[in-house]
Amino acid sequence: MLLVYTHNISPRLKYVFRHICTRVLGVKVDFTNTIESFIAHNSLKMSYTKQQLGSEFFIKSHDILFEQGLNDFDIHVSDWDNTKCFFPNGEKSAIPYDIFAASFYLLSRYEEYLPHVKDEYGRFMATESLAYKHNFLRQPVVDIWAYKFKAALQKQFPDYEFPEQHYSIKPIIDVPVAYHFKLKGLMRTTGGTVKDFFKFRLRDLYMRYAVLLGFKHDPYDTFKYIINRQKLSKFKFLFFFLIGDYSTYDKGINPNKRNFVSLIKHVADYCEVGLKASYFAIDDAEILKKEKKRMEEIINMPLKSSRQSFSRLNLPDSYRNLIELEIQEDYTMGYVNQLGFRAGSCTPFLFYDLDYEVQTPLKICPYHFLDYALLKEHSLLDKKKALGALIDEVKAVNGEFTAVFHNYTFSENERWNGYKELFNMILNSAQDED
Template sequence: MLTVYTPEVFNAEKLYIFDILFSEYLGVDFDIKANISTHDYIIEINNSKIYIEDHFFSKCTEPDGYLTPELIPSKVEHYSNEHFDVKNLPVIYGIPNVETNENKIKCQIDFFASCFYMLTRWEEYVISHRDQHNRFEAQNSLAYKNDFLDRPIVNEYVVFFKKLLLHLAPKLTFKKWKFTCIPTHDIDHIQKWGNITSIRKKLAHDFITQKRPLVGLKNALNALLVKSNIKKDPYQTFSYITELSQQHNLTSHFYFLCGGTSVFDNNYNIEEAKPIIQYLLSQHQVVGFHPSYSSYKNNDQWHTEKCHLQEVAGLKVIEGRQHYLRFEAPTTWRTWEMEGMETDSTVGYSDIPGFRCGTCYPFSVFDFIERKKLNLRENPLILMETTLISYMKLSPEKANEIAKKLYFTVKKYNGNFTFLWHNSAIHTVEDKPYLHIYENIIKGFPKNGE
């Protein structure tokens, strides 16, 4: 067992990050003891010690004193160590220096504050700039500005910290993680070609707004074939998704909208989706909740929608993702906690893919206003197809390259490659050139599948 000595300040925050790193990620038992003689952390194991400098909490005087943009670093330095096989590790808090000998290590990298920064998302609480949908953007994050958004640096910290522990206690054993690919599908629509009014609106968008007459003509022909029952609606991809996942021993997770009050909601009545839900459940797929556009900080609306979905689906939903990835820390997490949800998978960026929380492992979340660890777990979203196609406007070749790099980065750490591919972005004219990327992910990027 490890013993961690720390000053008795910010106990809730410290206990949280110790619990995540030691218990949830490393699987190591630990004990905490107050130490009023130092501002830093001392980790004792096998009569050896690791001294870790506190470069964060010691600077805070009030209980929520860290919730200020002034404590976000202006520059991130990097640390390398050939002996521990560490290359250019971003150091959010602390100094890139570690000194080792036989039974003592002095570490000036503040692992605890750096991981706390990434996991809790307090960064987003103190930075006010938002996009048109009131979302915190990747481009405003410390990770993007310092070029490590594509790296799960919390996982990197954990691996390095594990090596430090093994330097002092070679027989120490750790939790084993297994790589898992998790396909998720937000069901924003269940059909593309509905009534004549919606068809006219979609075609006007192609011809007039987007000025893409060839796409418009193809869509007009597809609409005619679908409404004539000659061709299947391109959004009806549930059997295709399910069968492909089953062929590769994966389980797809389908998150259904159920109401809403904005123009971005109510694309279908949940009663219309009941046969689809029954089919998915019969195929042992996961059905979850996709709370509407405005619900991310509206408890009553969130609750009403969830109850309606459960009534129609005939089951208790325990996981899902917010519509449009609208999320506010810790408000949204607090709603999910109150509703007894087990897993959220909202926290990924819409504009750029990568590791918004700095990790590809699921983790228990922290309410930094009420200063407590919640039962809710976050399973971070790593990649969304809309990001590659619509936001970044990448070619299919470049989009595939980015998806492949992220996939194998997650695989390196045996984490969860949780990605979002909408059911409505499979067989449409616009999205078909990117379908091979989805299939490559499901198949694990076979060598002949690029």
């Protein structure tokens, strides 16, 4: 166990030390503000305060972990070996930056509480982030800093054996609409037919009725392929089905359709199933509650995981609503148009509510890859190169690689050419570790 001496055992300090030490490095941590207890401890120990006590392992603390509320810090990002960091802390410190303060800034999404420009869906944009502006978005810097901290501790305590951590993957299948043509109802089918006809989309018109008459397979129905891939993997896939009401933004299948319910039940026999909350559920706790109840009736078990439609987050309200409904995990923390690490970490972490200054029970499982983000890469080779580099970053810190694909990504649509290969790259990356 690591014992930390500090002048103020604040909620922020306990939160971030437990993420870095316990979640990332697998080391238990405890805290004291009594010098006698600190001296008596005969294992890993360090001081985290303004002044070094003696010759102990010491990291000079930044004020952010002892404050309450928000402060618009003037942050200067600097190079540090093969990465970046901020909040420098002077020569006496065992490492040149206060990685705990910097990690808290990223994990708490401090910058998303400050004034910023949102996109047309009300989302925090990657281009507004410190990581994007200073070119470290594609590095899990919190985990990298944790391993630098570990290396410094090992130098001071060479006899201590750190637990071994392992790389893992979490494939996410997002299902905003299970079928392209099937189960759409008379009005939507008629409307689609008219649109296809007047826009001269004759191939779509042919496909629509070939599917409806049973001569062709629905292009979005890729569930058999995905389940077959699941059977060959030791890591559970996690499906998010949209079962909210039809709206301007959400155009899924009617959740009362028996065949749609059967599909969800079938998938749940092999994979984990969570709720893809609808666009309007993010702002309306009653809608979210209704959708949660609807999904629990389908899967016949308590709902554990959620993901927000369009990857929308409105901090802290979005997460407070999930906590209120006792949803345990959320998979919305990431960017739609950029690869990388929105919260700086590839290790799931607990949501810290900056308004209430409390660590909550909601586990945030950040994703680092969403299929749309690679469409800007022109060739399959470029896509593989970008994905491979991201996987290598996560492997280097024994993190969890979380990737979001959609069910239609595995269709024969030309737009998604090569995406099955990318999916297999991720699955194979975990097999390489065995």
